Amino acid sequence: MFFYKTLHEEILRGINESLFAVEGNFDVILNETKKEFEGHVTFVVFPLVKQAGKSPEVIGETLGNWLINNSTIVEKYNVVKGFLNLSLKDSFWLEAFSKIQQKEYFSSRKPTGEKVLVEYSSPNTNKPLHLGHIRNILLGWSVSKILEFEGNEVVTTQVINDRGIAICKSMLAWKKWGEGKTPETTGIKGDHFVGDFYVKFEQEFVKEYTAFSESEEGGKIYLGQKKENQEKTDFFKVFKNTYFNEFSPLGAEARNMLLEWEAGANDTIQLWKQMNGWVYEGFDTTYKTLGVSFDSVYYESETYILGKKVVEEGLVKGVFYRLPDSSVWIDLEDAGMDKKIVLRSDGTSVYITQDIGTAIKRYEDFGAKKMIYTVADEQDYHFKVLFEIAKRLGEPFADGLFHLSYGMVDLPTGKMKSREGTVVDADDLIAEVISEAKLNAGERGELAHMTVEEQENIFYKIGLGAIKFFIIKVQPQKRMIFDPKESVDMQGATGPYIQNAFVIIQSLFRKSDSATQNKTFMLPETLNEGEKTLIQLLMSFPEVISNAAKQYEPSGVANYAYTLAKEFHKYYHETRILSAETASLIDFRLSLSKEVANALQTSLNLLGIEMPDRM
RNA sequence: GGCUCCGUAGCUCAGCUGGAUAGAGCAACUGCCUUCUAAGCAGUAGGUCUCUGGUUCGAAUCCAGACGGAGUCACCA
Numbered sequence: 001m002f003f004y005k006t007l008h009e010e011i012l013r014g015i016n017e018s019l020f021a022v023e024g025n026f027d028v029i030l031n032e033t034k035k036e037f038e039g040h041v042t043f044v045v046f047p048l049v050k051q052a053g054k055s056p057e058v059i060g061e062t063l064g065n066w067l068i069n070n071s072t073i074v075e076k077y078n079v080v081k082g083f084l085n086l087s088l089k090d091s092f093w094l095e096a097f098s099k100i101q102q103k104e105y106f107s108s109r110k111p112t113g114e115k116v117l118v119e120y121s122s123p124n125t126n127k128p129l130h131l132g133h134i135r136n137i138l139l140g141w142s143v144s145k146i147l148e149f150e151g152n153e154v155v156t157t158q159v160i161n162d163r164g165i166a167i168c169k170s171m172l173a174w175k176k177w178g179e180g181k182t183p184e185t186t187g188i189k190g191d192h193f194v195g196d197f198y199v200k201f202e203q204e205f206v207k208e209y210t211a212f213s214e215s216e217e218g219g220k221i222y223l224g225q226k227k228e229n230q231e232k233t234d235f236f237k238v239f240k241n242t243y244f245n246e247f248s249p250l251g252a253e254a255r256n257m258l259l260e261w262e263a264g265a266n267d268t269i270q271l272w273k274q275m276n277g278w279v280y281e282g283f284d285t286t287y288k289t290l291g292v293s294f295d296s297v298y299y300e301s302e303t304y305i306l307g308k309k310v311v312e313e314g315l316v317k318g319v320f321y322r323l324p325d326s327s328v329w330i331d332l333e334d335a336g337m338d339k340k341i342v343l344r345s346d347g348t349s350v351y352i353t354q355d356i357g358t359a360i361k362r363y364e365d366f367g368a369k370k371m372i373y374t375v376a377d378e379q380d381y382h383f384k385v386l387f388e389i390a391k392r393l394g395e396p397f398a399d400g401l402f403h404l405s406y407g408m409v410d411l412p413t414g415k416m417k418s419r420e421g422t423v424v425d426a427d428d429l430i431a432e433v434i435s436e437a438k439l440n441a442g443e444r445g446e447l448a449h450m451t452v453e454e455q456e457n458i459f460y461k462i463g464l465g466a467i468k469f470f471i472i473k474v475q476p477q478k479r480m481i482f483d484p485k486e487s488v489d490m491q492g493a494t495g496p497y498i499q500n501a502f503v504i505i506q507s508l509f510r511k512s513d514s515a516t517q518n519k520t521f522m523l524p525e526t527l528n529e530g531e532k533t534l535i536q537l538l539m540s541f542p543e544v545i546s547n548a549a550k551q552y553e554p555s556g557v558a559n560y561a562y563t564l565a566k567e568f569h570k571y572y573h574e575t576r577i578l579s580a581e582t583a584s585l586i587d588f589r590l591s592l593s594k595e596v597a598n599a600l601q602t603s604l605n606l607l608g609i610e611m612p613d614r615m
Numbered sequence: 616g617g618c619u620c621c622g623u624a625g626c627u628c629a630g631c632u633g634g635a636u637a638g639a640g641c642a643a644c645u646g647c648c649u650u651c652u653a654a655g656c657a658g659u660a661g662g663u664c665u666c667u668g669g670u671u672c673g674a675a676u677c678c679a680g681a682c683g684g685a686g687u688c689a690c691c692a
Contacts, residue, residue, distance in 0.1 A: 034635065044634055046672060056672085082672085083635060124692085161692065300692090327690060336618080337688095344690040351692050380619060381687050407620080408685085415685095437654095446652065462654085474628065477620065479685065483641095486627065490654050492640040493628080500654050507652055559629060562639085573656045615654070 003096050003539045004030055004041065007086075010071045011043055011063070018066040019052045019059065032536065038078055039085030040536060046082045056082030093535050094523045100538045100595050106602045109151035117366055118144040120374035120404075121158045121287075121294075125279045126166040127195040129286050131409050131416065131424040131482060132376065135471050138608060139406055140374035141292040142472060142554040145606045150549040155366050159298040159358055162276050168257040170194050171271050172250070173201035183278050189427065191282025194275050202419075205250050209236070209243055286426055291464070291608055296365070298358055306357025307349050310393065311342050319392045332388055340385050355386050356393075363397050370400035372552060377405040377477070404552050407479030409471075424484065434463035436488040437496070446614055458612045462496050465609045469495030472607050473558040493562050495609055498600055501565035502611045504572060505597040512578055512590055524588050530571040531589075534596060537564050541599050545606065554607055561603040568596050 008028045016022050033039040045059045052059050060079030067074040067086065076087040099105065120140020123133055140156070148154045174197045183190040212218045213236045226235045244251040260268040287293065311328055314320045320330050320342060328343035342353050349357075359371065373383060383403035390398040409416065416423045438459040441447055447455050470487045474480045490496035527535075537560075544560045547553075577589040601611050 029634095031634075036636075042635085046634075049672070081635065164692075166692095325690090341690055346690080348690085350690065354692090376686095377620065378686055379692090382692090384619090405620085410685095412626090440654065444652080444654075470627095478628085479621070481627070483627075486641070489641075492654090494640085494654080496654050497640095500652075504652055504655085511651060555629090559639095562629095566639085569655060570657095572651080576651075578651045615652080 003099070007041065007071075007073050007088075010067060010073065014063050014066040014070065015048065017070075018062050019048065019054075033085050037080060037083075037085050039076075039087045040532060041086045041088065043084045043086065044082060045084055049082075060084040088532075090525070090527050093527055093532050096539055097535050097592070097595075100535070100541075101591065105595075106541070106598045108149045111153070112151040113153075114151075114370065115153045115155065115366065115368040116144075116147050116370040116372065117155045117157055117362055117368040118147070118372045118374070119157050119159065120144075121292075122160065122375070123158075123283065124161045124164075124166060125194070125276050126170050126198045127418070128189075128191040128282060129426040131426065131429065134290070134426050134429070134467070135406060135409050135480075136374050136376065137287075137290055137292055138468055138472050139404060139476055139554065140372075141290075142557075142607050143372065143374070143404060143552050145608065146545060146549050146554060146557065147552075149545060149606055152370075152549075155295045155368060156293065157296045157298065157362065158294055159300060159303065161300045163261065163272075163301045163304070165254060165258055166198065167272065167275065168254045168261065169201040170198040171268070171275055172254050172257055173197040173204070174275065175271065177204075183281070189282045189285060190278030190280070191286070192427070193282070194279050201250070201254070205244070205248065208248060208250055209240060212243065212247065286430075289427075289430055289464075291610070298361070300354060303358045303361065304349055304354045306361050307353030307355070308343065308347075308357070310356050310360060311349075311353060314393055317393075319389075330389060330392070332385060335388055337381075337385055337388065340389075342389075352382065352386055352389070355382075356389060359386075359390060359397070359401075360395065363395070368400075369397045370402070371397060372402045372404050374404045374406070377407055379403075380405055402552060404476065406476035409480055409482045412481060412483050424482070429467065429484070429487075430463065432484070433467045433488045434459050437462035437466065437490070440490055441615065444615075450614075458615060461610045461612045462490070462499060462615060465495030465499050465604070466490055467495075468607060468609050469498070469558055469604075472554050473562070475555045476553060495604070496615070497569075498561050498565040498604060499609075499611055499615060501568045501572075502597050502600045503613065503615045505568075505593045506613045508577055508590065508593055512586070524585050528575065530567070530575055531592060533567055534564075534571060534592060537567055538595055538599055541603075544603075548606075557603050557606055561600055561607075564596060564599055564603075568593075568600075 007030065011028050011030075012022060012026065015026070029044065031042045031044065033042045043063070045056050045063065048059050049056055054062070057079055060077075060082065064074075064077035064079060064084055064086070067077060073088050073092045074086050075089040078085050118140055121129075121133060121137050123129060129137075144154045144156050174194075177200060178197065183193045186193065188196070213222075213232070218236075221239070222232055222235050225239070226232075245255070257268055261272060311320055314330075315322065315328065320328050322328050323345075325345040326347070327341055327345040329339050329341050331339050333339065340352065341350060342356075343349060362368070362371065375383065380403065383401075383405075387398065387401045387403070390401060411422060411424070413422065438455075441455070441459060441462070447458060450458075466489075467487055471480070471482075473493070540560070544556055548557050575589065577593065578586060580586045580589055604611060
């Protein structure tokens with residue numbers, strides 16, 4: 001609120017001189033005046049009532065009067081109940097505007113010297129990315145951009161779950177039914193290709209399981225193990241996992257493959273590398289389309305051993321303890337959590353062990369004392385435990401760990417379920433929203449003169465702007481309902497609405513007389529309310545970004561950009577810009593528009609959204 | 616059951632470091648393109664901010680409890 005520093009001081013002086021002596025540091029809190037009242041800034045006088053010994057109205061009048069006579073900024077005031085509404089002089093707005101025009105205003109802040117690592121995406125390699133990943137990726141990316149803007153040195157990273165039974169299922173299915181096909185020979189994107197074999201495995205497994213449940217052997221098991229009054233279909237719903245592990249030939253083959261992988265069997269490792277390679281190619285395409293990138297990547301197949309050494313050291317320090325069956329634990333009950341296993345009795349590591357190891361490895365690699373994990377809220381407890389363990393191990397980064405938790409994405413029909421085929425695929429969604437942008441643009445005809453390539457680029461920016469804004473405007477901690485129909489909508493509070501405000505401004509500059517552009521203009525003597533509102537919004541830009549950085553929360557930036565775009569649309573409608581009364585007024589309005597465009601573009605860039613020049 | 620998160624208009628969401636008569640968008644209805652891009656603007660209608668208590672001059676916002684929804688409490692990840 002550095003624009004209001006002088007006003008703060010003046011109000012404080014006013015209280016001292018017209019009401020009573022202020023003791024200590026009294027906090028003058030200013031609010032923006034609500035639209036339905038006259039004024040720009042409101043000072044609430046209720047907190048002064050007791051000390052002043054006067055009614056709120058009298059205090060407001062007294063202070064307002066004092067400001068009229070002594071303030072360099074306040075032009076008018078009015079008092080409504082305990083609210084002192086202040087109208088500020090045009091000179092104040094113009095001075096503020098000249099600060100906004102300085103180059104640094106929309107550039108990233110001076111380096112803080114702080115290094116921050118941001119983890120996001122972190123998928124499994126057995127299926128393509130879906131809507132849930134998109135929310136994760138957009139959040140993580142946006143937070144990394146915002147932190148970077150605030151002067152932090154940011155390292156983006158992910159840890160890929162590239163091992164385990166899931167990928168073995170895909171591998172087995174490909175081996176059995178793949179007929180040597182590849183993404184190249186089929187023209188299917190690599191991650192989808194591998195995902196299709198995962199689905200194929202499940203289909204074959206279900207066939208096998210159905211046959212089993214109808215067989216004589218299955219019948220015996222049902223009769224022998226069923227609970228009282230349990231229907232056969234209900235029993236076999238629950239029994240599926242046990243069947244996979246204890247009876248299924250396919251299950252046995254898949255598990256055998258996992259054992260071979262762990263033993264380092266050559267053929268299996270080759271196949272594993274081959275299939276994961278296809279998946280990574282597919283992921284890379286999607287990441288590229290989404291406009292995100294990673295400075296580093298960790299693989300669970302490499303990091304899962306890392307934690308073990310740490311556990312051994314922690315045992316010596318007494319942070320962990322070993323049970324007779326040789327499993328290793330940590331007792332977090334005094335911190336309000338449970339006991340947690342960190343090494344299995346067979347000496348292998350569990351999920352959290354890897355995470356401890358990975359965190360330490362990352363600290364060795366990058367020396368970032370702040371690490372942010374973008375992971376869905378189903379893992380809230382996991383990260384609470386992880387961070388507590390880091391603390392007890394005395395890791396230097398333990399206090400800088402943050403779980404950027406976000407709610408799951410639901411569909412209007414309910415939860416996304418891969419088994420029921422209701423998962424929204426990332427690539428499909430992106431394609432859909434781009435073609436919707438194309439459809440809309442076709443109706444408008446603004447782009448008719450451009451080459452196909454230029455047009456495609458614009459549809460892409462608009463489509464991605466729509467989807468990204470739609471997801472990022474919702475606060476992370478809230479579960480969100482994703483309506484595919486709404487997400488491709490480009491009217492109202494959407495990415496394209498904001499892009500449109502930007503595009504209109506670009507058009508103004510194209511149409512304005514180039515001789516008058518960027519010339520130093522005479523400041524107009526009077527500003528209209530729309531101009532003051534825009535300047536006031538531009539003034540709050542730094543605060544919006546720094547709040548987003550402090551809270552690791554980009555939704556405020558999205559909402560800010562929308563508010564600003566809305567005010568601009570309104571201003572544009574009410575105020576003539578290119579045909580203003582004087583040349584200098586034209587210049588001023590163009591300059592103001594330009595700063596609005598800067599604010600919109602900078603804000604949306606921090607959300608990973610690009611601006612088209614036309615649409 | 617313990618813990619965590621969520622509950623605001625028909626729907627999707629803002630507002631939450633306490634301030635005025637709780638705001639947008641969508642959907643519905645009315646106007647506005649011979650004037651700078653109508654992906655726009657203006658308007659009508661829509662509310663017991665889940666409920667109950669507490670703190671306060673003042674509570675959607677803070678605290679406690681209840682109700683409803685979700686998640687989690689694995690030698691899964």
